[in-house]
Amino acid sequence: MKLRHLPRFAWAHFFRSVFFKATLIVALSVATVTAVMAWVSYRDARTAAVHEAQEHAEAVSPMIARQLSGSLRFGKPDQARAVLDQVIADGQGEGLGAVAINAEGSRVAQSIAGGNADALEEAALEALFSGGAYRSDDGFTYAIPVTAGDEGIIYGALATSWTPDIAIAELQAGLLRAAAITGSIFLAALMAAAFAFYRVIARPIARVNAAMTRVAAADYAARVPYLKRRDEIGAIAGSLESFRAALAASEVANRAALMRGAALEAGSTAVLLSDTANLITYANDAMKALLRRHGAAIRAANPGFNPENLIGMQAGALIGSDAEVAAQLASGQKLCHEHRFESGTVAISINRVCDTSGADLGFVAEWRDVTEEKRSAAVVAAIDLSQARAEFSVEGRLVAANARFLDLFGANADATIGRDLRDALALRDGARGARLFAELVEGKPISGAFELARGTDAPVVLRGAISPVLDAEGKPQQYVLLGTDVTDAEATLAANEAARRAAEAAQQAVVEALRQALSQLSEGDLTADIGTAFSADYEQLRADFNQALANLRQAMRGVVENAAAIRSEAGEISSAADDLSRRTEQQAATLEETAAALNQLTASVKSAAEVAARANEMVASAKSNAETSGTVVREAIHAMGEIAESSGKISKITSVIDEIAFQTNLLALNAGVEAARAGEAGRGFAVVASEVRALAQRSSEAAREIAGLIASSSSQVKRGVGLVGQAGDALGGIETSVGEIYGAVSEIAASAREQSVGLGEINTAVNQLDQVTQQNAAMFEQTTAASHSLTREAETLAATTAQFRIGLEHAANEPAFQSARRSPAAGARPVQPARAAPTAGDQYGRSQAALATAPVATDWEDF
Known part of the structure; x- marks a missing residue:
C-alpha cells in the first residue's frame, strides 16, 4: 500500500474508507483493552504500595521505640538523635521524619527529611497523653509511647512519617517499560491485521465499487469482478451484475420515455398521471398552473390540497371523489367529465394506460379549463x-x-x-x-x-x-x-329638452322681476311690490314676496312709532334723573357733615372711657396693695405671738439648765469628799471632780445670763405685738375705704364704655348711610348717563327709520323731540365717598336694581 504520495482528496477518501474504519476499530478495541488492563494493574500496585507504607510505619515504630527507651529514660538526646538519623537514612527516601519527646512532652530529638516536625510532635503528644498508638488520617504518620521495664513505664513518645512515593515512582517506571513493549507488539499486530483487511476486504470492495461507478456512469459494458466468490463480496458483485444487465436492457426504453416525457412536460395541455390505485404519480407544469387557478375552490373541499405537492395524492380528491366518475374508471371506459368549481369549469378526459401484455399501469387525464369559453x-x-x-x-x-x-x-x-x-x-x-x-x-x-x-x-x-x-x-x-x-330614449330626450328651454324662459322672467324688486328694496323702498303676474309654477313666489314686503312695511311703521315714543319717554327720564341726582348729592353732603360730627363726639367719649378705665385700674391696684399689707400685718402679729411663746419655752429650758448645774456642783463636791477620803488613790478622781465643779458653776452663771436676756426680749416682743396690732387695725380701715372707691370708679368706667359703644354704633350706622347715599348718587349719575344715551339712541333709531319709504309721511314730518338735558359733569359737584367706594360690580348691580324699580315720571316730585 503506497499511501505516501496520495493527493489531499485521496487522503480524505482513505480516512472515510471501510479499510481505515475497520483497522481503526480493531486498533481502538485492542488499545482500549490494553489501557484498561494497564490501568487496573497500576491501580492495584499503587494500592499495595500505599498499604505497604502504612504497615511499614506500624511495624518499624515499635523497634525504634525500644532503641530510644534508654536514651529517653536517662536523658541522652544525642543518642536519640543518632538513632532517628539512622532510621531515616535506612528508609532510602521512604522516611520523611521522626520526632522523640520525653515524658514531660518536650522535644528531645528529631530527624526531618521532608516531613512537618510540628505535626509529628503533635502526633507524639497524642500518643503520650492517650497512652496508646496514634495514626494520622492518611495512615502515613504513626506515633506510639516509649516504655521500659515490665511495668511498662512511659518515658516519652515517638512519631514517624513515611511516604509511598518512592515505591509508586518505581511502579510507574516499570509500567512505562511494559507499555513501550506492549505498544511495539500492538503496532506490529495492527499492521499485520491492516494488511489482511486490505487484501481480503478493502481491495475487493474497492474494485467492486469501481465497477459500480462505471455502471452508474452508464457504462453498461463494464466487467464486474469477484463474481465467483461465495461470501458477501461475491453476493454484492452478483447483484451488481444483475443490476447492470437490467439497466442495459432498459436504456433503450428510457430514451423513448424521455422523449415522450419532454414533449409532455413542454406541452400546453394539462396532463395528470396516476397509478392503478388512482394515486397521482406525475403532473406537468400546465396541470399545476390550472390547479393553482382553482386552488381555493379545491381547498374548500380538501383543506390539505397543495398544487406543488401532488405526488401520492388521490386523484379523485381533486374533484370531490365523484361516485359516477369512479364507477366509469372501474369499468375501463374512457371518461369524459365536466366538473364545475366555484372558480370555473374544467373538462376532464381520462384514459386507461396498459402495458404490452394488457395489464393496467394507471390512468392519464387531460384537463381543459372551459371557464372562458362558457x-x-x-x-x-x-x-x-x-x-x-x-x-x-x-x-x-x-x-x-x-x-x-x-x-x-x-x-x-x-x-x-x-x-x-x-x-x-x-x-x-x-x-x-x-x-x-x-x-x-x-x-x-x-x-x-x-x-x-x-x-x-x-x-x-x-x-x-x-x-x-x-x-x-x-x-x-x-x-x-x-x-x-335608444330610439325612444332619444325622442324622450328631445321632448325633455324643449320643456327645459320653456322652464328656463319662465325662470328668467321670475329672476328679472325679483332683481328689480330687490334692487328697490336695497335702496329703502318698502313699496316695491311685484305687479306682473308669473307663470303658475312661480305665482306663489310672487305672492309670498309681496306679502313679506307688506309685513316688513307694517313692522317698520311700528318701529317708527315706537322710536318716537321711546325718544319722548327717554327725555322725561333724563330730566327726572338729573333732579334726583342733584338731590342725592345734597343729601350725601349733609350726611357727610353729620358723620364728621359723630366721629368727633365718639372720639371724646372714647377718650373719657379710656381715662375712667385707667382710674379704675389704679384704684384696683391700690385695693390690691392694701389687701396685701393687711395680710402681711396679720402674719407679723402671728409671728410675734410665736416669738413670745418661744421665749417662754427658752426661759423654762434655762431654769432646767440651772438646776442641772446645781446638781452637778453637788455631785462634784461629793466626789471631792470621797476622793479625799481615798487618799492617794483618789487624787486623780479629785482633780476631775474639781474640774466638773468648775464647769457646773460656769454653766449656772451662763444660764442666769440667758434668763436675764430672755426676760428683756420677752418684754420687747410684747411691745412689738401691740404696735403691729394697731397697724393692722389702721390697714383694715384703709382697705375698706379703698374697696368703696373701687366700686364707684368701676361703675363710672362701665357707664363710659357703654356710652362709647353706643356712639360707635351710631357712628357706624351714619357712615354706612353716608356710604349708601354716595353709592346712590353714583348710581343716579350712571342712570342719568344711561338715560341720555337712551335718548341719543332713540334719535339715531328715528334717523335710521327715516331712510325707508313706507307710504306714510307723518313720521318723517314729526318735530324732533328737544330734551333739556345737561351733561352729568355739568351738574352738582361729584360726591366723593367718605369710605371705600363700592366695586364696579356692586354699582352695576345696584344701578340695575334701581332702574328696575324706578317709579314712573309722575312720582318724581313726591319722591
Missing part, C-alpha cells in the same frame, strides 16, 4: 338578448346578425344577409355610408349613436360601437356592430 358564450347570449349585433364584411355587406338587429331593421335573415348596408348605416353628426367604412379600414373602433335607415320608416338610433376584427398583420377581416336601441 363565459364568452354566456356574454354573447346576454348581448343577443339586450343588444343588436351585426357582423359586416370589409365591403360593408351583412355577414351575420342576431334576431334583435333583424327586428329593428324590419327584415328577415334571408332577405338581409349578404346585403350591402353601407348606405343604411350612418354615424349621427359624423361620417355615413362608404365614408364610415373607410374610417374603419384604419383598424380603430368607432363609437357613438348610429342611425339605421329603414326605408320609409323613421330611422332607428343605436348607441354602441363598430369594432374591426384584425388578422395577425393588424388588417381588418370583418366588422362587428354592437348597439342598444
Whole structure:
C-alpha cells in the first residue's frame, strides 16, 4: 500500500474508507483493552504500595521505640538523635521524619527529611497523653509511647512519617517499560491485521465499487469482478451484475420515455398521471398552473390540497371523489367529465394506460379549463338578448346578425344577409355610408349613436360601437356592430329638452322681476311690490314676496312709532334723573357733615372711657396693695405671738439648765469628799471632780445670763405685738375705704364704655348711610348717563327709520323731540365717598336694581 504520495482528496477518501474504519476499530478495541488492563494493574500496585507504607510505619515504630527507651529514660538526646538519623537514612527516601519527646512532652530529638516536625510532635503528644498508638488520617504518620521495664513505664513518645512515593515512582517506571513493549507488539499486530483487511476486504470492495461507478456512469459494458466468490463480496458483485444487465436492457426504453416525457412536460395541455390505485404519480407544469387557478375552490373541499405537492395524492380528491366518475374508471371506459368549481369549469378526459401484455399501469387525464369559453358564450347570449349585433364584411355587406338587429331593421335573415348596408348605416353628426367604412379600414373602433335607415320608416338610433376584427398583420377581416336601441330614449330626450328651454324662459322672467324688486328694496323702498303676474309654477313666489314686503312695511311703521315714543319717554327720564341726582348729592353732603360730627363726639367719649378705665385700674391696684399689707400685718402679729411663746419655752429650758448645774456642783463636791477620803488613790478622781465643779458653776452663771436676756426680749416682743396690732387695725380701715372707691370708679368706667359703644354704633350706622347715599348718587349719575344715551339712541333709531319709504309721511314730518338735558359733569359737584367706594360690580348691580324699580315720571316730585 503506497499511501505516501496520495493527493489531499485521496487522503480524505482513505480516512472515510471501510479499510481505515475497520483497522481503526480493531486498533481502538485492542488499545482500549490494553489501557484498561494497564490501568487496573497500576491501580492495584499503587494500592499495595500505599498499604505497604502504612504497615511499614506500624511495624518499624515499635523497634525504634525500644532503641530510644534508654536514651529517653536517662536523658541522652544525642543518642536519640543518632538513632532517628539512622532510621531515616535506612528508609532510602521512604522516611520523611521522626520526632522523640520525653515524658514531660518536650522535644528531645528529631530527624526531618521532608516531613512537618510540628505535626509529628503533635502526633507524639497524642500518643503520650492517650497512652496508646496514634495514626494520622492518611495512615502515613504513626506515633506510639516509649516504655521500659515490665511495668511498662512511659518515658516519652515517638512519631514517624513515611511516604509511598518512592515505591509508586518505581511502579510507574516499570509500567512505562511494559507499555513501550506492549505498544511495539500492538503496532506490529495492527499492521499485520491492516494488511489482511486490505487484501481480503478493502481491495475487493474497492474494485467492486469501481465497477459500480462505471455502471452508474452508464457504462453498461463494464466487467464486474469477484463474481465467483461465495461470501458477501461475491453476493454484492452478483447483484451488481444483475443490476447492470437490467439497466442495459432498459436504456433503450428510457430514451423513448424521455422523449415522450419532454414533449409532455413542454406541452400546453394539462396532463395528470396516476397509478392503478388512482394515486397521482406525475403532473406537468400546465396541470399545476390550472390547479393553482382553482386552488381555493379545491381547498374548500380538501383543506390539505397543495398544487406543488401532488405526488401520492388521490386523484379523485381533486374533484370531490365523484361516485359516477369512479364507477366509469372501474369499468375501463374512457371518461369524459365536466366538473364545475366555484372558480370555473374544467373538462376532464381520462384514459386507461396498459402495458404490452394488457395489464393496467394507471390512468392519464387531460384537463381543459372551459371557464372562458362558457363565459364568452354566456356574454354573447346576454348581448343577443339586450343588444343588436351585426357582423359586416370589409365591403360593408351583412355577414351575420342576431334576431334583435333583424327586428329593428324590419327584415328577415334571408332577405338581409349578404346585403350591402353601407348606405343604411350612418354615424349621427359624423361620417355615413362608404365614408364610415373607410374610417374603419384604419383598424380603430368607432363609437357613438348610429342611425339605421329603414326605408320609409323613421330611422332607428343605436348607441354602441363598430369594432374591426384584425388578422395577425393588424388588417381588418370583418366588422362587428354592437348597439342598444335608444330610439325612444332619444325622442324622450328631445321632448325633455324643449320643456327645459320653456322652464328656463319662465325662470328668467321670475329672476328679472325679483332683481328689480330687490334692487328697490336695497335702496329703502318698502313699496316695491311685484305687479306682473308669473307663470303658475312661480305665482306663489310672487305672492309670498309681496306679502313679506307688506309685513316688513307694517313692522317698520311700528318701529317708527315706537322710536318716537321711546325718544319722548327717554327725555322725561333724563330730566327726572338729573333732579334726583342733584338731590342725592345734597343729601350725601349733609350726611357727610353729620358723620364728621359723630366721629368727633365718639372720639371724646372714647377718650373719657379710656381715662375712667385707667382710674379704675389704679384704684384696683391700690385695693390690691392694701389687701396685701393687711395680710402681711396679720402674719407679723402671728409671728410675734410665736416669738413670745418661744421665749417662754427658752426661759423654762434655762431654769432646767440651772438646776442641772446645781446638781452637778453637788455631785462634784461629793466626789471631792470621797476622793479625799481615798487618799492617794483618789487624787486623780479629785482633780476631775474639781474640774466638773468648775464647769457646773460656769454653766449656772451662763444660764442666769440667758434668763436675764430672755426676760428683756420677752418684754420687747410684747411691745412689738401691740404696735403691729394697731397697724393692722389702721390697714383694715384703709382697705375698706379703698374697696368703696373701687366700686364707684368701676361703675363710672362701665357707664363710659357703654356710652362709647353706643356712639360707635351710631357712628357706624351714619357712615354706612353716608356710604349708601354716595353709592346712590353714583348710581343716579350712571342712570342719568344711561338715560341720555337712551335718548341719543332713540334719535339715531328715528334717523335710521327715516331712510325707508313706507307710504306714510307723518313720521318723517314729526318735530324732533328737544330734551333739556345737561351733561352729568355739568351738574352738582361729584360726591366723593367718605369710605371705600363700592366695586364696579356692586354699582352695576345696584344701578340695575334701581332702574328696575324706578317709579314712573309722575312720582318724581313726591319722591
